[in-house]
Amino acid sequence: MNMCCLTVCLLGLLWSVSTVSGAGTTSSPPPGAITPGPATYDSSTMKYDYGKALGLSILFYDAQRAGKLPANNPIAWRSDSVLYDYDDDGWDLTGGWFDAGDHTKFSLPMSFATWVLNWGFLKFEDGYSSTGQKTMMCDMIRWPLEYFLKCWRPDLQVLYAEIGDTESDQNRWASPENLNMERPAHRLNASCPGSDVAGDMASAMASGYLVFKNICPNAKAFADKLLVAAKGIYKFGIDNRGLYSDCIPDGPTHYKSTHDHDELAAAGAWLYKATGETDYLDDAKGFASPRIPWAFSWNQKGPGVNLLLYEATEEDIYLQATKDFMDFVMPGGNVSYTPCGLVFRNQWGSNRFAANMALIALMAAEHDIMPEEYKTWALSQINYMLGDNNYNLSYEIGFGDNYPTHYHHRASSCIAEFLDCDYDTPDDNPNILYGGLVGGPLLNDTYADVRSDNVQNEVSVDYNSGFQSSLAALVHFANHNALPASPPRKCTARSMDSVLGR
Numbered sequence: 268m269n270m271c272c273l274t275v276c277l278l279g280l281l282w283s284v285s286t287v288s289g290a291g292t293t294s295s296p297p298p299g300a301i302t303p304g305p306a307t308y309d310s311s312t313m314k315y316d317y318g319k320a321l322g323l324s325i326l327f328y329d330a331q332r333a334g335k336l337p338a339n340n341p342i343a344w345r346s347d348s349v350l351y352d353y354d355d356d357g358w359d360l361t362g363g364w365f366d367a368g369d370h371t372k373f374s375l376p377m378s379f380a381t382w383v384l385n386w387g388f389l390k391f392e393d394g395y396s397s398t399g400q401k402t403m404m405c406d407m408i409r410w411p412l413e414y415f416l417k418c419w420r421p422d423l424q425v426l427y428a429e430i431g432d433t434e435s436d437q438n439r440w441a442s443p444e445n446l447n448m449e450r451p452a453h454r455l456n457a458s459c460p461g462s463d464v465a466g467d468m469a470s471a472m473a474s475g476y477l478v479f480k481n482i483c484p485n486a487k488a489f490a491d492k493l494l495v496a497a498k499g500i501y502k503f504g505i506d507n508r509g510l511y512s513d514c515i516p517d518g519p520t521h522y523k524s525t526h527d528h529d530e531l532a533a534a535g536a537w538l539y540k541a542t543g544e545t546d547y548l549d550d551a552k553g554f555a556s557p558r559i560p561w562a563f564s565w566n567q568k569g570p571g572v573n574l575l576l577y578e579a580t581e582e583d584i585y586l587q588a589t590k591d592f593m594d595f596v597m598p599g600g601n602v603s604y605t606p607c608g609l610v611f612r613n614q615w616g617s618n619r620f621a622a623n624m625a626l627i628a629l630m631a632a633e634h635d636i637m638p639e640e641y642k643t644w645a646l647s648q649i650n651y652m653l654g655d656n657n658y659n660l661s662y663e664i665g666f667g668d669n670y671p672t673h674y675h676h677r678a679s680s681c682i683a684e685f686l687d688c689d690y691d692t693p694d695d696n697p698n699i700l701y702g703g704l705v706g707g708p709l710l711n712d713t714y715a716d717v718r719s720d721n722v723q724n725e726v727s728v729d730y731n732s733g734f735q736s737s738l739a740a741l742v743h744f745a746n747h748n749a750l751p752a753s754p755p756r757k758c759t760a761r762s763m764d765s766v767l768g769r
């Protein structure tokens with residue numbers, strides 16, 4: 268591919284298609300926005316341009332920002348919101364990411380997404396730098412970490428697990444800029460423990476420490492703060508074991524964690540990586556479970572733990588556990604596939620489970636575990652999401668020229684001046700939510716581009732994380748001439764196959 272054209276193409280993709288649909292979009296980034304720098308990667312060995320898809324995903328996270336937005340906010344249709352996210356005693360909890368198509372802030376999935384993104388950034392940094400998107404990524408990933416620092420009050424031994432009230436939040440279809448309902452701050456403490464949440468927050472901050480110490484410039488003081496907090500939150504979790512769902516009644520109806528072992532194991536592994544202190548490694552090995560987990564997800568960290576521990580110890584037990592998980596998910600294993608080739612764990616965000624499994628495969632390949640098989644399989648999954656499916660549809664919003672337009676996402680479905688937005692309008696969402704990965708197809712490959720469908724057509728900070736890190740991995744392998752040929756697509760799109768709701 269012509270390198271000179273690449274930067275132009277990237278910038279062009281990010282900003283020019285916004286005129287395709289809707290009235291509320293603008294055709295250029297706001298002044299001050301960070302945009303991609305010069306790109307040096309070669310997309311000619313890629314079936315789809317994974318570097319472009321990566322940059323779009325960064326923008327998705329920027330669109331999920333709560334609080335006072337910085338001058339470099341790249342999302343023209345977003346502005347300051349819920350500046351009243353304070354605890355009753357006046358403690359500032361503004362910032363962070365809105366969870367999904369709604370506006371609650373959940374520490375568990377937010378911190379899981381953050382460490383999965385950090386993991387991909389640390390392992391596949393060149394995926395970001397060669398696409399000119401490292402500065403964008405540093406800016407994007409700092410946002411939730413700044414928020415997590417606010418969520419930890421070491422003097423009180425209080426950790427915040429959720430801001431908002433799920434029911435009143437879900438009942439209001441409005442843009443975040445126009446919210447005014449009560450948003451309670453849900454605290455964890457010694458008598459209301461949540462070691463599941465504490466584990467993931469410690470992982471996010473310990474991995475964030477490594478990102479800001481080693482990759483993102485001029486951030487040593489910030490990195491050090493993250494490490495101190497990570498250690499404190501981890502100790503808080505170890506000293507106060509319990510599931511947050513047993514104490515906070517609200518959030519866990521959506522994000523109820525079934526154990527804390529996997530979160531604490533991941534946290535121990537990250538803290539070992541960050542500090543080199545073997546006590547953390549011993550803890551992690553003690554918490555790790557040899558059972559094959561159902562998935563790699565906001566609830567189940569096991570496959571990630573096995574790879575982090577393999578990296579730390581090179582012990583066969585973690586190598587074998589990784590292979591066992593991949594045998595379980597690859598064709599011929601225990602998980603179903605759609606006829607067109609997507610591994611189908613569950614209808615709630617089917618793409619997200621597949622993308623997370625792809626990331627495990629790509630991380631394993633980077634450790635030289637079955638590299639050709641695993642990379643080829645991961646390509647089949649990511650390619651499905653970007654267009655190798657029965658509709659020639661990109662499930663990533665804004666990628667290519669055929670992508671969802673009626674996603675279940677309040678902010679992008681509203682024109683900012685309107686207090687309430689028309690949920691039932693047949694029109695496209697007026698603002699394009701670049702980079703959001705929508706839930707995905709059902710087991711028979713059908714998909715509904717319908718705003719009311721929060722099973723197939725919602726987005727979330729959790730959904731994009733494994734997907735984005737997988738894209739960084741694919742660029743990295745291409746940069747090293749180590750990207751296998753894409754496997755043939757399983758289905759051809761026929762003109763009669765039409766997306767429901769169009």
Ligand SMILES: *[C@@H]1O[C@H](CO)[C@@H](O)[C@H](O)[C@H]1NC(C)=O
Pocket residue numbers: 454455456457458459
């Ligand atoms: C934990 O928080 C609850 C609710 O705010 C409070 O009643 C309780 O006293 C706190 N426990 C500790 C040990 O601070």
Ligand SMILES: *[C@@H]1O[C@H](CO)[C@@H](O)[C@H](O)[C@H]1NC(C)=O
Pocket residue numbers: 559595600601
């Ligand atoms: C996977 O399927 C095989 C064959 O049906 C079965 O023996 C095994 O127990 C399954 N593994 C898991 C973890 O469910």
Ligand SMILES: *[C@@H]1O[C@H](CO)[C@@H](O)[C@H](O)[C@H]1NC(C)=O
Pocket residue numbers: 709710711713
């Ligand atoms: C696909 O599966 C869904 C859910 O089982 C079902 O309602 C729908 O009719 C199926 N569509 C086709 C085209 O088979």
Ligand SMILES: *[C@@H]1O[C@H](CO)[C@@H](O)[C@H](O)[C@H]1NC(C)=O
Pocket residue numbers: 659759760761762
């Ligand atoms: C779908 O994409 C393939 C590969 O690019 C192309 O050959 C085919 O014509 C497309 N089908 C439709 C219905 O657009």
